[in-house]
Amino acid sequence: MSLGDRIGSMIKAVFCLVFFFVFAVIFNVAWSSYYLFVLNNNFILFSTQGTFLRNCAATTLATSAGTFVLILLLAVLFYYCGNNKFPHCISIFGIVGATITNIVFLIILLIYTTTSRQDELSKFYLDAFITHKNEKPIKDWMDSHKCDGVETLCNDQLDHYLNKRVEIGFIMTGVCVLLIGVPIFALLFLLSLMSCITPEDSSDEPRQVPSEFHQTIIETKRYLSDNLLQGKITNFQLFDNINPDIEG
Structure with missing residues (x-):
């Protein structure tokens, strides 16, 4: 394969990775929106950990949406003012910053939705069913789930409720991290390979003279x-x- 063919193949791969990254960002926006909606209720916000999860979900939604908007802005700038480098650089730095922030909060969200964290959250609510059973968020949840304070019944209902929010949150957040991380690392690897390409030396080749x-x-x-x-x-x-x- 000639040098030009190799560079052409690498450029096509770069565009494919960029499109895959944009798809990952859109998926992240959709999931973060849904997860924020799920966590934004009085029962979850009654605990400190639940409030922290809600705030992390809000931050991931804001950063992923900001990344998508900046990508669209960069595309518009390339189309209408391709010769002006300054706004392009600002948009690229903004995309990098928003993406890094998004990945950091996704990892934090991943840590706080592990099984051990879910067990801690479950223990907190089981204690709250006894010590705070008359407070509105706890009382409303117990009434809606027909939990009368009996430990076994409340435990089963609570585990089912938290699994739909914490355990699924862990799985989907991990998917978001992979979808965003894989194209970024692949793109960096591909760009490093392209930077190592040197032009072929044709000084020793016989001179071809047109007929x-x-x-x-x-x-x-x-x-x-x-x-x-x-x-x-x-x-x-x-x-x-x-x-x-x-x-x-």
């Missing part, structure tokens, strides 16, 4: 030779400077 130009050189040499024999040209320096290998 028409080759014929012109031969006719010029023949003209100079004929006029030299007739004594019309006494300085043959130009003829000496012509490469004798061209004719052969």
